[in-house]
Amino acid sequence: MTLTEKVLARASGKARVQPGDNVWVNVDVLMTHDVCGPGTIGVFKREFGKDARVWDPKKVVIIPDHYIFTADSMSNRNVDILRDFSKEQGLEYFYDVIDDKNGHWQFDASRGQLKKQHGSSYTGVCHTTLPWKGHTRPGEILFGTDSHTCMAGAFNQFATGIGNTDAGFILGTGKLLIKAPETMRFYLEGELPVGVMAKDVILHVIGDIGFDGATYRCMQWEGPGVHSLSVDDRMTIANMAIEAGGKNAMFPYDEKTGAYVRERVTENGTKSEFEPVEIDREQSFVYDKTFDLSKLEPTVACHPDPGQRKLAKNMSGVSLDRAYIGSCTGGKTSDFLAFAHVVKGRSVKIDTFGVPATTKVVQELKDTLWDGVSVWNILESAGVRMTENASCAACLGGPVDTFGRLNTPMSCISATNRNFPGRMGNKESHVYLASPYTVAASALTGKITDPREYVA
Numbered sequence: 001m002t003l004t005e006k007v008l009a010r011a012s013g014k015a016r017v018q019p020g021d022n023v024w025v026n027v028d029v030l031m032t033h034d035v036c037g038p039g040t041i042g043v044f045k046r047e048f049g050k051d052a053r054v055w056d057p058k059k060v061v062i063i064p065d066h067y068i069f070t071a072d073s074m075s076n077r078n079v080d081i082l083r084d085f086s087k088e089q090g091l092e093y094f095y096d097v098i099d100d101k102n103g104h105w106q107f108d109a110s111r112g113q114l115k116k117q118h119g120s121s122y123t124g125v126c127h128t129t130l131p132w133k134g135h136t137r138p139g140e141i142l143f144g145t146d147s148h149t150c151m152a153g154a155f156n157q158f159a160t161g162i163g164n165t166d167a168g169f170i171l172g173t174g175k176l177l178i179k180a181p182e183t184m185r186f187y188l189e190g191e192l193p194v195g196v197m198a199k200d201v202i203l204h205v206i207g208d209i210g211f212d213g214a215t216y217r218c219m220q221w222e223g224p225g226v227h228s229l230s231v232d233d234r235m236t237i238a239n240m241a242i243e244a245g246g247k248n249a250m251f252p253y254d255e256k257t258g259a260y261v262r263e264r265v266t267e268n269g270t271k272s273e274f275e276p277v278e279i280d281r282e283q284s285f286v287y288d289k290t291f292d293l294s295k296l297e298p299t300v301a302c303h304p305d306p307g308q309r310k311l312a313k314n315m316s317g318v319s320l321d322r323a324y325i326g327s328c329t330g331g332k333t334s335d336f337l338a339f340a341h342v343v344k345g346r347s348v349k350i351d352t353f354g355v356p357a358t359t360k361v362v363q364e365l366k367d368t369l370w371d372g373v374s375v376w377n378i379l380e381s382a383g384v385r386m387t388e389n390a391s392c393a394a395c396l397g398g399p400v401d402t403f404g405r406l407n408t409p410m411s412c413i414s415a416t417n418r419n420f421p422g423r424m425g426n427k428e429s430h431v432y433l434a435s436p437y438t439v440a441a442s443a444l445t446g447k448i449t450d451p452r453e454y455v456a
Contacts, residue, residue: 002183002284003250004218006277007158011141019182019286027059028140028157030170033126034064036145036163038081043168054089055174058271061093061135062086063126068097069117069389071107072399080104093135095123113403116388124358124390127151127239127328132360134270137261138253139277143170148328148417150241153219153249154234155257156276160248181247183218184209184287188225190294195452197338198233199330199415199435202240203299205291207309215245217286222252222279225293231260232334239329240417243306252279298450300413301433304421312438315448321410323348323443324424325384325436326355327395330415333364335436339415340375342440342454343382349446353404354379354386355393362388384443397425406431413442 001009001016009017011025032040044052054060062082067075079097086094087101098105099119111117123129127148130136138156142149145167152159162176170176186205192198206213219241226234238249251257253276265272300315302308325331325339336356356362365376365386379386387393387403394404395416406412406425412432414424419431432448441451 001280002218003156003220003252003277003279004158004183004248005180007139007141008178008180010139010277011158017180019180021180022177023180024175024177025141027143027170027174027176028137029059029061029135029142030167031061031063031126031130031135031142031144031149032167033062033066033146034068034075034078034082035066036167037062038078039164040145040167040171041081041085043164044171047168048172052172054171057089057091059174060091060171061130062091063095063123063129064097065125065129066392066396067398068391069107069113069403070399070401071109072401075399076105093133095121095129097122113389114385114387118359118389122359124356124361125328125331125392128332128357131155131235131260132264132358134265134268137265137271137274138257139275143167143176147242148239150246150248151235151239151328153238153241154231154251155261156251156253158248158250161242181216181218182286183220183283184214185220185222185283185285187223187288187290188221188293189223189290190225190292191228192293192296195298195437195455196296197435197437198229198236200296200299201293202237203301203306203309203433204296206240206244206301206306207299209244211243211305211307212245214241216247219244219246219249221249223290225291226251227254228293230334231256232332235332236329240306243417253277298435298438298452300438300448301419303419303430303432306419306433312434312448313450318432318448319411320350320413320442320446320448322406322412323350323352323439324394324404324412324414324416325439326353326357326393326404327416328357329417330436331355331357331361333361335415336361336365336379337368337375339436339440340378342437342451343384343444344370344378346382346444348383348443350443352384352443353394354384355404356390358390362390394424396423413439413448415439
């Protein structure tokens with residue numbers, strides 16, 4: 001069996017699962033956030049009763065992160081609903097934006113968008129919070145009410161996005177009926193050359209198969225090239241499986257994975273036991289192709305979808321109005337370090353926004369010193385508008401006062417993961433997806449730029 005088939009078989013109590021089988025699986029973790037959480041709770045209450053209890057309060061993770069730092073009253077109300085539900089159900093893993101369990105968050109205009117406006121429990125983007133807080137474990141089943149839940153496939157688990165109805169059913173039963181997907185294998189050889197990042201890998205592959213090329217399929221990553229990638233790299237790649245229509249992504253387990261997970265579950269006191277699934281010698285794939293990492297170049301996904309692939313070196317004539325680094329796939333500490341490496345000692349030429357994915361990333365950027373200067377200060381000195389409020393921010397548009405949102409037609413190069421019209425705000429805007437290296441180099445020149453001339 002493939003890795004996905006093995007996880008689904010284990011979770012359904014079956015000896016074997018094959019593509020097309022419909023199986024009831026036992027869920028290890030359900031995640032929801034402020035956009036879909038209220039709807040999920042509504043379904044749960046409607047179907048199981050207003051006094052119903054969730055199936056397991058230790059397996060529900062609620063992370064407000066999408067429409068947070070805004071004056072929009074309805075967005076703020078969504079978080080209040082999550083707070084009330086978590087208190088009612090005794091949920092341990094609710095990462096609230098405020099510390100007062102009986103409080104109500106409101107935007108403080110005097111502090112603005114750049115200064116910290118959250119409490120000590122707040123974490124930031126759900127998909128980066130899950131691994132940081134020890135909720136991603138090899139061999140498990142993770143569902144989330146967000147399409148980029150597939151990012152957790154980096155940790156050798158079956159992780160995928162679902163709707164509010166399915167999530168409401170899980171809240172009451174801890175189970176879900178799933179059709180086992182076919183598996184596509186992407187076999188990686190070699191190592192990434194200088195100036196090329198994991199984002200370039202996934203943009204290259206999506207450009208190769210199309211933005212619907214993996215529809216309801218697992219994207220399984222194997223080969224020696226995989227083991228040369230960091231855990232952050234794998235998260236970047238797995239995150240964007242959905243941008244090819246994928247049901248989920250799946251990486252094999254190795255010691256990098258194990259060390260990462262053990263450190264986080266120990267640090268947070270979350271469940272420490274896990275059982276990875278290993279690669280079988282015999283597997284059946286609906287697609288199988290080898291990619292040589294050493295031959296990849298800085299890549300850009302162009303308007304209007306992630307499958308519109310071009311090389312950065314061939315796009316020097318495209319002028320830009322804005323640059324943006326952040327989100328679950330582009331706002332990790334390693335992403336900002338790569339960005340800072342390019343802009344250090346230089347100044348950006350266009351409006352550039354930086355939104356760390358989590359509060360931990362904010363702290364790490366402030367604590368990491370280069371020649372006695374924090375990376376945070378290096379970024380600010382280069383002209384990057386850095387916010388201390390980790391969140392999804394402009395990645396999916398949001399209310400008009402969302403930090404970095406494209407409120408007028410413009411061209412933006414972004415380290416985020418989706419560029420369909422209207423994704424980051426104005427429907428007439430053109431969003432170009434690229435690696436943090438490429439976004440940084442382009443911010444310096446005001447046009448799409450191959451970063452290799454800036455990365456030694």
